[in-house]
Amino acid sequence: MQRDEQIFELIEAEKERQLHGIELIASENFVSDQVMEAAGSVLTNKYAEGYPGKRYYGGCEVVDEVEQLAIDRAKTLFNAEYVNVQPHSGSQANTAVFAACLKPGDTILGFDLSHGGHLTHGSPVNFSGKLYNPVFYGVKKETGLIDYDHVAEMAQTEKPKLIIAGASAYSRDMDFKRFREIADSVGAILLADISHPAGLIAKGILNDPLPHCHIVTTTTHKTLRGPRGGMIMMGKDFDNPFGLTLKNGSLRKMSSLLDSGVFPGNQGGPLEHIIAAKAVAFGEALTDEFLHYMLQVKKNAAAMAEAFVKRGYHIISGGTDNHMMLIDLRNKNITGKDAEQALVKAEITVNKNMVPFDDKSPFVTSGIRVGTPAITTRGLKEADMEAIVALVDEVILNYEDDTKLEQVANKVNTMMEGLPLFA
Ligand code: PLP
Numbered sequence: 001m002q003r004d005e006q007i008f009e010l011i012e013a014e015k016e017r018q019l020h021g022i023e024l025i026a027s028e029n030f031v032s033d034q035v036m037e038a039a040g041s042v043l044t045n046k047y048a049e050g051y052p053g054k055r056y057y058g059g060c061e062v063v064d065e066v067e068q069l070a071i072d073r074a075k076t077l078f079n080a081e082y083v084n085v086q087p088h089s090g091s092q093a094n095t096a097v098f099a100a101c102l103k104p105g106d107t108i109l110g111f112d113l114s115h116g117g118h119l120t121h122g123s124p125v126n127f128s129g130k131l132y133n134p135v136f137y138g139v140k141k142e143t144g145l146i147d148y149d150h151v152a153e154m155a156q157t158e159k160p161k162l163i164i165a166g167a168s169a170y171s172r173d174m175d176f177k178r179f180r181e182i183a184d185s186v187g188a189i190l191l192a193d194i195s196h197p198a199g200l201i202a203k204g205i206l207n208d209p210l211p212h213c214h215i216v217t218t219t220t221h222k223t224l225r226g227p228r229g230g231m232i233m234m235g236k237d238f239d240n241p242f243g244l245t246l247k248n249g250s251l252r253k254m255s256s257l258l259d260s261g262v263f264p265g266n267q268g269g270p271l272e273h274i275i276a277a278k279a280v281a282f283g284e285a286l287t288d289e290f291l292h293y294m295l296q297v298k299k300n301a302a303a304m305a306e307a308f309v310k311r312g313y314h315i316i317s318g319g320t321d322n323h324m325m326l327i328d329l330r331n332k333n334i335t336g337k338d339a340e341q342a343l344v345k346a347e348i349t350v351n352k353n354m355v356p357f358d359d360k361s362p363f364v365t366s367g368i369r370v371g372t373p374a375i376t377t378r379g380l381k382e383a384d385m386e387a388i389v390a391l392v393d394e395v396i397l398n399y400e401d402d403t404k405l406e407q408v409a410n411k412v413n414t415m416m417e418g419l420p421l422f423a
Pocket of ligand 1: 027118
């Protein structure tokens, strides 16, 4: 068969873009060569509906071992009792949890999307907001911090079946213990979605949700630095029906409800090539090298936040405990959309993002979200953060000046020259 030059030229162009630019999207990272190799392996050819040892297809002996390794490594990494590595994405992990725990129309209490929550936590444009009855908690206007009293109040008045602790754009640690107290006070199931800070949590740098939350979901491709995908975990509440009436009054174990929520509930064949890549990434995350990487991600984010504040930028909550920050650009007289577009011209990639109490639409927004997982994988350190912030500032101050933006792009290319794509 003739090589598909059209597609491979595009892949090469994307590789060049990733190599020469500064990647500040908080949810992105660069996987290692061996993660990439596993993801591009012959395992993509295999059907394996079911779970290790209980498949609906023959010839699964090898992929059974692969999937079991992924499960075992994830259990060690997170000190989990139950793991399902099959969700194709973070969204599908959440879909499966909802399917296991809820009936359509049940109330869910999630973090407001415009305050930093995720689409799958009850947004009206997502299955979670269409199928269930979503209510929201948010941050305090004065501090930008989650208002736990408000969470407790909302729980008391709305009596949700499920509470979600987790965010896509929240730069502070979460108090999972407090969330559990609130959940217990109304008999709700508590789900932590740690898609963003999973790598930091795995290495003990942030609060661990597993001792407190009934169920934990994550993506595997953000701070965890694995292939794109999702995962579901349980800690001490494994196989404990929490004294709650589960779906349809069933007494089935939560683990089997979750497993069937994934397959056959909302997926068919698992992506065993991606599961192999997840296993490789978990193996990497178990090393001390990964601990040093995560510590550097956090140090870089703190240094970046400080540099932004020095230049008069308003970071929601004033700083960061993790790998990212949300910047309100209203005092800089530029929208998130214009900032994103100008930064892309200067080869700095960020995403526009709503900020708490935003007066602009999600297509325009008043803010940008930036993070350090990807640039830390490239080998950048605290001292480089000041220089990156200076470049971002130059773009924001001159966002309509294409010549200036081109000059910044040249500086960006020089900064990234010679830096390996992988740590
Ligand atoms: N949950 C949170 C908190 C996220 O930030 C994301 C992704 O951004 C997801 C779930 C969904 O992950 P995916 O894009 O893999 O569906």
